[in-house]
Amino acid sequence: MxxxxxxxxxxxxxxxxxxxxxxxxxxxxxxxxxxxxxxxxxxxxxxxxxxxxxxxxxxxxxxxxxxxxxxxxxxxxxxxxxxxxxxxxxxxxxxxxxxxxxxxxxxxxxxxxxxxxxxxxxxxxxxxxxxxxxxxxxxxxxxxxxxxxxxxxxxxEAEDRGVGESIVFSTEALLRSTGEVLTGRQTCVIGYGKIGSSIADALHGRRVPVTVVERNPIRLVNALSAGYPAARLHDALAEAELVFCATGDRCLTTADMRLLREGAYVASVTSADDELDLTGMAEAFTGEPVAEHITRYRHRGGSFHLLNEGNAVNFLHGSAxxxxxxxxxxxxxxxxxxxxxxxxxxxxxxxxxxxxxxxxxxxxxxxxxxxxxxxxxxxxx
CATH class of the missing domain: 3.40.50.1480 (Adenosylhomocysteinase-like)
Structure with missing residues (x-):
């Protein structure tokens, strides 16, 4: 038995x-x-x-x-x-x-x-x-x-919903470690696939305003049908206080990161090299740790915060x-x-x-x- x-x-x-x-x-x-x-x-x-x-x-x-x-x-x-x-x-x-x-x-x-x-x-x-x-x-x-x-x-699909919840949980835990809160923070989710949609739903359940960036027209239709406003990437980055990278396909280039709102937080759902231009980051920005698993990257025009060095944030808490x-x-x-x-x-x-x-x-x-x-x-x- x-x-x-x-x-x-x-x-x-x-x-x-x-x-x-x-x-x-x-x-x-x-x-x-x-x-x-x-x-x-x-x-x-x-x-x-x-x-x-x-x-x-x-x-x-x-x-x-x-x-x-x-x-x-x-x-x-x-x-x-x-x-x-x-x-x-x-x-x-x-x-x-x-x-x-x-x-x-x-x-x-x-x-x-x-x-x-x-x-x-x-x-x-x-x-x-x-x-x-x-x-x-x-x-x-x-x-x-x-x-x-x-x-x-x-x-x-059941796992994907759990992954979305765990990503939002871990992101909120990291924000709280610096005295920040999640509720009410203007948020952008890049990629409205299985994980991105589950992140958007988890954020919505916490009363977090969500804007979706999605290149696939069918997924964009689904996002709009679910009630989420959509925007072009550069417009969304200029407004978002918190950005979730959920494409698995290099969603932020170095040029994109320069457009992030001052002090914005960036979280990823997969490996850093899948979502971010790591080589370009190392050449263009200067990083300094500000809290455990949070690094501030500075550039001539401002700065942003990267959670868990761009790797999946939920693994910090066992991805339960x-x-x-x-x-x-x-x-x-x-x-x-x-x-x-x-x-x-x-x-x-x-x-x-x-x-x-x-x-x-x-x-x-x-x-x-x-x-x-x-x-x-x-x-x-």
Whole structure:
């Protein structure tokens, strides 16, 4: 019998599909409190050859016991950009083995084609968890192997709402550490995708006025339909006291940052190098810490504050999302089993509706049993 609810949930999920042969996994991961039971379940269905920790989201209390179970390799995404570097890494950790990399952020995308042709083992496919990472795989001429898309799963929507709440929570905590408050502060959200929209909703719930900047016309329609005013980027930056970067696609250049309102605070939802021109910042601005995790950057025309050096602010507080995070983790586990059990030609794939319903039903049974008004889902093999 499972020792805790999360373990019981993963046990139920894996009843739907177990690997029919041995497989080796490589995992890129945030080493946060939501991970240990997921890693335990991953080790049940695969040989976990190594974990590549996301550099800005590592809690030592999680990492230290993990190092007793598997290797932790401190590799940045840029270090694996060179195709030969990824091939060398695969040979080092999983040479000659069937392998499924579980990715968070497109770490394996640049060298995947070279790895698929030159690896001594076999890459059965990749599972990608994030929108930014999925875009990196989609930017390839064509995927050289199967790529499972977990980033756009409907099961991830619950996590996205939690991420928005956690980002606003952490931003408010940092503001309060300097004697500032969030309520009433004129705010701009750049990017009205899944995370940006959840940030806007979380801010609205705290009576914070929100303006949205969005280049995608469909998302802009959605923002306006939800009641949020929209503006062009430079107009919004001139007015906003607080700016959230939520595009994952370099939303602020050095020139943009010069237009920020004096003393504005800037928060990001992902890695700094995804959202900001870090090279240009280092050359154009002078930074000085003003409080823990808050840096004031000065330029000839004024200054602004950057939270957590431009990295995701919610990781400062463990990115606590509650049980919703386990929905996506479960989908990653079942995507791995699909790649192991069925040969997949190169292309993009999603988990079947039946398997997603099975995950949702197991989650409801475990974490919200009183809400269930239906019979358990039967998964067709």
């Amino acid at each position: 499972a020792a805790n609810p999360v373990e019981a949930f993963f046990d139920t999920v894996l009843e739907a599909a177990s690997p029919t042969r041995q497989v080796t996994s490589l995992l890129v991961a945030h080493l946060l409190p939501s991970q240990p039971t997921f890693l335990q379940s991953l080790r049940r269905i695969s040989t976990l050859a190594s974990v590549v920790p996301k550099p800005n989201s590592v809690q030592q209390s999680i990492r230290q016991p993990l190092e007793g179970l598997t290797r932790c390799d401190d590799l940045s995404r840029s270090e694996l950009t060179r195709p030969e570097a990824l091939l060398e890494y695969l040979e080092l950790r999983a040479g000659g083995q069937p392998v499924v990399p579980l990715d968070v952020g497109g770490y394996f995308a640049p060298g995947l084609a070279r790895a698929c042709t030159g690896f001594s083992g076999q890459i059965l496919g990749v599972v990608e968890d994030t929108e930014n990472g999925l875009r990196r795989y989609e930017s390839l001429d064509k995927p050289p192997c199967a790529v499972y898309n977990v980033a756009r799963s409907p099961l991830k 999302l509650g049980p919703s995070i386990h929905l996506v983790q479960a989908e990653m586990l079942l995507a791995l089993t699909q790649l192991v059990n069925v040969a997949h030609p190169p292309g993009f794939y999603e988990l079947s509706a039946d398997l997603r319903h099975h995950i949702a039903d197991a989650w409801l049974s475990t974490f919200h049993p009183a809400s269930r008004t239906h019979s358990p889902v039967t998964v067709r093999s």
